[in-house]
Amino acid sequence: MDRLQQLTSELLAKKEAARLGGGNEKIAAQHSRGLLTARERIEKLADRGTFLELGMLNTSDVIGTEHKSYGDGLLAGVGKVNGRPAVIQAGDKTVFAGTEGNVHIRKSKSIHEFAVKNGLPLFSLHEGGGLRMPDGMGSDGISDKLFPREMLTLHRQVPTMTAILGDSFGGPTWAAVSSDFVTQLQGTCMAIAGPRMLELANGQKLTPEELGGVDVHHRFTGQIDEDGASEGECIEQIKSFYTYMPQNAEERPLMRATNDDPYRLVDEVLAILPQQNNRVYDMKKIIASLVDDGVTFEFQRKFGKGLITTFAHMNGHVVGIVANQPSHFAGAPGPHECQKATEFICLCDSYHIPLIFLHDTPGFRISSEAEKAKMPTKIMVWNQALALSTVPKISVIIRKSIGAAYGNMCGPGMGGDLVVAWPTAEINFTGPEVGVNVVFGRELARSENPSEERKKLLELWSFDSSPYKAAAKHLIDDVIQPNETRKFLCQSLEYLLTSKREKSERLLATWPTGI
Structure with a gap:
């Protein structure tokens, strides 16, 4: 050898x-x-x-x-x-x-x-x-x-x-x-x-x-x-x-081929959304009806269940979806949901993934436990991430969007490129029942007939929560037909993902992981 x-x-x-x-x-x-x-x-x-x-x-x-x-x-x-x-x-x-x-x-x-x-x-x-x-x-x-x-x-x-x-x-x-x-x-x-x-x-x-x-x-x-x-x-x-990520931060995620018509109507959403506005439903079903071929990849599926964060494709484009989940805590975000939203926004913005927000929330979950978990800080950290994100953002108010949570879900003035509502939307500082209890709680406690008195006060307290007043003053961009939501989202992405906007400025890329 x-x-x-x-x-x-x-x-x-x-x-x-x-x-x-x-x-x-x-x-x-x-x-x-x-x-x-x-x-x-x-x-x-x-x-x-x-x-x-x-x-x-x-x-x-x-x-x-x-x-x-x-x-x-x-x-x-x-x-x-x-x-x-x-x-x-x-x-x-x-x-x-x-x-x-x-x-x-x-x-x-x-x-x-x-x-x-x-x-x-x-x-x-x-x-x-x-x-x-x-x-x-x-x-x-x-x-x-x-x-x-x-x-x-x-x-x-x-x-x-x-x-x-x-x-x-x-x-x-x-x-x-x-x-x-x-x-x-x-x-x-x-x-x-x-x-x-x-x-x-x-x-x-x-x-x-x-x-x-x-x-x-x-x-x-x-x-x-x-x-x-x-x-x-x-x-x-x-x-x-x-499969939802780019090769590196200099590239956009890959397009996915699909035969799913970007302009198809989603009539099924009308059957998913309950007739009564206080009934729960699974927001995941609405998401599946909107995205390409009904395929999603959920992020942190078992953490902070009152909020859904998921990847999907719309007309071949990778998108990140942030949606309230009415089947858990009525869709009210708590400390874990705030943390989850912040991480997801940072992730999507760092890798040039447009964000879609679907609202149905009665407001934040407030409690002694939430305060001990630094809830005010977590709410504002979520807002800071939202404010610094530069990917295209589209917001759809499906049902309730109440109080400060309306802002965290990318409501008007929070950096969204387009904010629209379904005609079923209810937008307000708080629900009328809560408002009456806060303002007239002592009077009701002294009333001989609190039930009847509450009913009268609710009639007086019936502020218009429908989306039409906001639309009339151009505080939101439009009220859309629910079955045209997929068409609206796909069409909006066509116009937002221009050569100037298709890549984020990546202002959140240095944001610490796990915040």
């Missing part, structure tokens, strides 16, 4: 060993937990035969661990996802439990820089235990392993998508909460540190799911956008989200 053949054989042997990461026993242990390896996850994400691995021969720089630390707990490279180039990284649980050592951190930094430099979206398939000990111990160990600057200053230059596919602490969690879209495998935990560390630190005993399971994030934090029952489902979710 000549020297070149010998060197080639040595290389092939090293790469074959590298494909096993921490070795067959660790791979078997991963499979015994019902989980895929990092390499298997990448195979599910990337189009077949397209993945080009970078740093395959990396190992830990701790002497004596080379043979069992290929990749140093992180696989990375470039490939195609849905036919489009992307950067991909995956935590490798078979190597030191996916913890982050010196080489791991160096590789992660390099792959982030590669993504931004080349305008490629970044996919992260994460599972891991955070900073490795003893690598991070001591003043010299921790000083070069703090929060990576490339993550802190990404500024939505490229779309970032993360799937949490196993218990994740430290670095994987930081990556997830800094991403544009996050999904988490059911039964896993995403937190700052694991239950064992928590117990040692303060004696608190929690299961992984109690600490950072999907229900915790859907009910309280909003730090994940979706969850899946299997790894395959989670990976399909980040692939689906990607």
Whole structure:
């Protein structure tokens, strides 16, 4: 065997060993937990035969661990996802439990820089235990392993998508909460540190799911956008989200071919909207009737359920829809809904996605709990994001739009390009019942016949809440037939997405994620 053949054989042997990461026993242990390896996850994400691995021969720089630390707990490279180039990284649980050592951190930094430099979206398939000990111990160990600057200053230059596919602490969690879209495998935990560390630190005993399971994030934090029952489902979710995103911030999202007539009438909406104005209904049904082929991709589906934020297409254009959901809290936004709206507006504005607002809200949910959750601040933060957004914005008042919530849903004077109403719209500072109670509450309490007195006061308090007074004074742009709503929206986008407006000024691109 000549020297070149010998060197080639040595290389092939090293790469074959590298494909096993921490070795067959660790791979078997991963499979015994019902989980895929990092390499298997990448195979599910990337189009077949397209993945080009970078740093395959990396190992830990701790002497004596080379043979069992290929990749140093992180696989990375470039490939195609849905036919489009992307950067991909995956935590490798078979190597030191996916913890982050010196080489791991160096590789992660390099792959982030590669993504931004080349305008490629970044996919992260994460599972891991955070900073490795003893690598991070001591003043010299921790000083070069703090929060990576490339993550802190990404500024939505490229779309970032993360799937949490196993218990994740430290670095994987930081990556997830800094991403544009996050999904988490059911039964896993995403937190700052694991239950064992928590117990040692303060004696608190929690299961992984109690600490950072999907229900915790859907009910309280909003730090994940979706969850899946299997790894395959989670990976399909980040692939689906990607279809609504541009390649990078310099481009618009791709158009989607459709045979759905942009001017078709949507007569079905008249059957969806109840005859009585105090009856609930599912706003998702109205949205499905309006968008191309009835297809949507909901963002934060299980968080802040009084507000719907969803992606869809209108005449082939990607749009973001913000809609009140009357079937939850009567469509009244609370603190979680405010947070959700702000994040969605920032996301859409950063990636040149026009916004459509569909109103049906009796106003904000006010309570002691809401005040403790900084409700006034959250309302105004939502308004600030709305004011700074420069994508085209279209607002349709379907039924109720009451009080300050009328403004947050992009009512008149809030930066919307077009504000229209259905003839069913009710627009007011507050509902007449509430107004009467506030103004005449004491008189009613002293009245001998409060029911009759209330009835008389309501007749006197019957301010015209219909949209026609606002339309007459050109405070809104028009009152439209409900069945022409799809036509109106598609036609409006034709005229708004001019060469001057088709790209946002991206004033919200530097807005912190998770606000």
